[in-house]
Amino acid sequence: xxxxxxxxxxxxxxxxxxxxxxxxxxxxxxxxxxxxxxxxxxxxxxxxxxxxxxxxxxxxxxxxxxxxxxxxxxxxxxxxxxxxxxxxxxxxxxxxxxxxxxxxxxxxxxxxxxxxxxxxxxxxxxxxxxxxxxxxxxxxxxxxxxxxxxxxxxxxxxxxxxxxxxxxxxxxxxxxxxxxxxxxxxxxxxxxxxxxxxxxxxxxxxxxxxxxxxxxxxxxxxxxxxxxxxxxxxxxxxxxxxxxxxxxx
Amino acid sequence: xxxxxxxxxxxxxxxxxxxxxxxxxxxxxxxxxxxxxxxxxxxxxxxxxxxxxxxxxxxxxxxxxxxxxxxxxxxxxxxxxxxxxxxxxxxxxxxxxxxxxxxxxxxxxxxxxxxxxxxxxxxxxxxxxxxxxxxxxxxxxxxxxxxxxxxxxxxxxxxxxxxxxxxxxxxxxxxxxxxxxxxxxxxxxxxxxxxxxxxxxxxxxxxxxxxxxxxxxxxxxxxxxxxxxxxxxxxxxxxxxxxxxxxxxxxxxxxxxxxxxxxxxxxxxxxxxxxxxxxxxxxxxxxxxxxxxxxxxxxxxxxxxxxxxxxxxxxxxxxxxxxxxxxxxxxxxxxxxxxxxxxxxxxxxxxxxx
Numbered sequence: 001x002x003x004x005x006x007x008x009x010x011x012x013x014x015x016x017x018x019x020x021x022x023x024x025x026x027x028x029x030x031x032x033x034x035x036x037x038x039x040x041x042x043x044x045x046x047x048x049x050x051x052x053x054x055x056x057x058x059x060x061x062x063x064x065x066x067x068x069x070x071x072x073x074x075x076x077x078x079x080x081x082x083x084x085x086x087x088x089x090x091x092x093x094x095x096x097x098x099x100x101x102x103x104x105x106x107x108x109x110x111x112x113x114x115x116x117x118x119x120x121x122x123x124x125x126x127x128x129x130x131x132x133x134x135x136x137x138x139x140x141x142x143x144x145x146x147x148x149x150x151x152x153x154x155x156x157x158x159x160x161x162x163x164x165x166x167x168x169x170x171x172x173x174x175x176x177x178x179x180x181x182x183x184x185x186x187x188x189x190x191x192x193x194x195x196x197x198x199x200x201x202x203x204x205x206x207x208x209x210x211x212x213x214x215x216x217x218x219x220x221x222x223x224x225x226x227x228x229x230x231x232x233x234x235x236x237x238x239x240x241x242x243x244x245x246x247x248x249x
Numbered sequence: 250x251x252x253x254x255x256x257x258x259x260x261x262x263x264x265x266x267x268x269x270x271x272x273x274x275x276x277x278x279x280x281x282x283x284x285x286x287x288x289x290x291x292x293x294x295x296x297x298x299x300x301x302x303x304x305x306x307x308x309x310x311x312x313x314x315x316x317x318x319x320x321x322x323x324x325x326x327x328x329x330x331x332x333x334x335x336x337x338x339x340x341x342x343x344x345x346x347x348x349x350x351x352x353x354x355x356x357x358x359x360x361x362x363x364x365x366x367x368x369x370x371x372x373x374x375x376x377x378x379x380x381x382x383x384x385x386x387x388x389x390x391x392x393x394x395x396x397x398x399x400x401x402x403x404x405x406x407x408x409x410x411x412x413x414x415x416x417x418x419x420x421x422x423x424x425x426x427x428x429x430x431x432x433x434x435x436x437x438x439x440x441x442x443x444x445x446x447x448x449x450x451x452x453x454x455x456x457x458x459x460x461x462x463x464x465x466x467x468x469x470x471x472x473x474x475x476x477x478x479x480x481x482x483x484x485x486x487x488x489x490x491x492x493x494x495x496x497x498x499x500x501x502x503x504x505x506x507x508x509x510x511x512x513x514x515x516x517x518x519x520x521x522x523x524x525x526x527x528x529x530x531x532x533x534x535x536x537x538x539x540x541x542x543x544x545x546x547x548x549x550x551x552x553x554x555x556x557x558x559x560x561x562x563x564x565x566x567x568x569x570x571x572x573x574x575x576x577x578x579x580x581x582x583x584x585x586x587x588x589x590x591x592x593x594x595x596x597x598x599x600x601x602x603x
Binding site for chain 1: 271272274299301303304305307308309311312313314315316317318319320321323337338341345447448449450451452455456457458459460461
């Protein structure tokens with residue numbers, strides 16, 4: 001009998017995603033599902049999807065999920081987790097959701113050390129609405145609302161939310177990764193797993209910022225989009241562990 | 250249980266706890282701060298209850314949304330400007346059919362307004378308040394004891410119909426001290442099981458709770474489902490009080506604090522021999538319109554008294570049509586009328602119409 005060496009994770013539904021070709025969400029969804037399988041937590045996990053491209057995440061990830069208004073995911077997750085501390089609760093949010101309209105909720109959830117895992121997918125634009133400027137958009141980057149490129153004087157600077165969250169004492173683990181290559185994908189999976197384990201071990205708030213590619217709104221091919229992350233985006237948002245105080249606790 | 254002299258805000262908090270509420274999130278705003286303060290102390294003594302002072306009204310109501318998804322009886326409270334901020338989540342909860350209790354201790358407005366008692370949020374409360382065309386049940390207590398019964402009832406209604414229930418009081422209701430008695434506390438474990446909660450897909454398929462339905466056909470079907478639910482609420486849950494209306498030629502129509510004042514005025518003018526009674530909606534939505542219309546078989550003049558410049562009066566006019574003359578006396582901006590003032594308005598009307 002041939003041995004099956006690759007299969008769909010149990011926590012991933014057998015649905016075709018609505019994501020654009022070359023989008024990072026599909027990869028990150030799969031990694032999430034693999035982690036949920038490996039940790040054996042599918043039956044006690046509740047997820048909160050964003051408003052944005054991943055709003056339909058509940059069609060793909062096979063765990064209980066509850067919608068939140070735009071930006072409020074971590075507040076909703078806080079309510080679920082505090083009401084039922086035995087559950088494992090995560091949010092999945094884009095940069096428009098978490099770093100623009102949801103900044104306050106996120107900073108305060110991190111500061112309270114809420115025992116939740118946050119997956120922050122940063123592609124530098126509002127994807128679902130058609131590629132408008134996000135707080136994370138790079139300087140000079142052309143978007144549908146920065147037709148001549150982002151100018152600091154008019155549009156402000158790229159917001160490094162992960163660095164901001166690292167300042168507070170409630171966050172214990174924050175890492176930035178990418179999903180542009182097999183190597184980066186493996187690192188992302190490791191980080192995501194840790195982001196689940198930190199609150200599971202009652203250590204505090206954990207967040208992984210995944211730099212993702214948005215070929216359609218960036219008007220690049222998938223390969224060019226990955227290259228852009230590796231060559232340009234990382235200059236503003238360097239990859240690596242931003243904060244890890246899990247050993248101290 | 251013996252009578253206790255308690256402040257209205259504390260009464261709501263204690264009644265909520267006894268109703269099995271185990272999650273409270275709020276944000277400081279006058280004139281309701283005594284409610285979260287009481288809740289923080291009460292819940293600190295309980296192992297299975299959570300109190301969170303949230304960073305914003307938005308966060309507070311969204312935390313309530315999360316707790317409700319997890320199946321726990323949850324409440325938030327605020328005052329007018331804060332309630333405006335909560336409307337986004339109340340709309341989402343209508344779309345997700347999540348139960349929640351929201352206390353609005355109203356103050357004068359618009360804008361930041363003041364902190365004096367007012368009924369200026371009647372429209373907001375009874376018309377859904379947020380976007381998308383939905384309803385919330387609105388309960389309007391007028392005494393300390395009714396704060397007990399209606400707060401507890403709010404949780405039952407919220408669960409039964411999977412809806413937000415607004416407990417609509419004002420600064421006077423919140424601050425006033427009256428003797429009250431409480432029923433025995435309800436053990437949340439004894440409450441009916443909720444079949445829809447997010448508690449991990451153990452031994453069942455995973456489920457999701459969302460308000461997004463991209464397909465207009467599905468969205469229409471869901472809206473009709475809501476409409477039928479609201480119709481059922483109107484049929485079953487309308488509540489009102491009739492006071493001295495049997496022989497009355499004029500009925501004062503008022504709710505909450507205004508009804509309390511109006512009752513005093515009715516008692517005064519009765520002493521003077523005037524046949525005046527009080528019709529008091531206890532549920533503002535559903536509005537007891539049928540019952541009010543039935544009154545107009547014998548009563549041809551209604552005096553609506555509100556602590557605003559005319560909101561419930563519109564529902565009264567819709568309800569009675571041409572069957573009675575609808576008069577209005579209002580004091581917006583946080584003014585508390587005296588029974589004397591309302592008695593004057595009644596007498597002026599009676600001598601004018603005779």
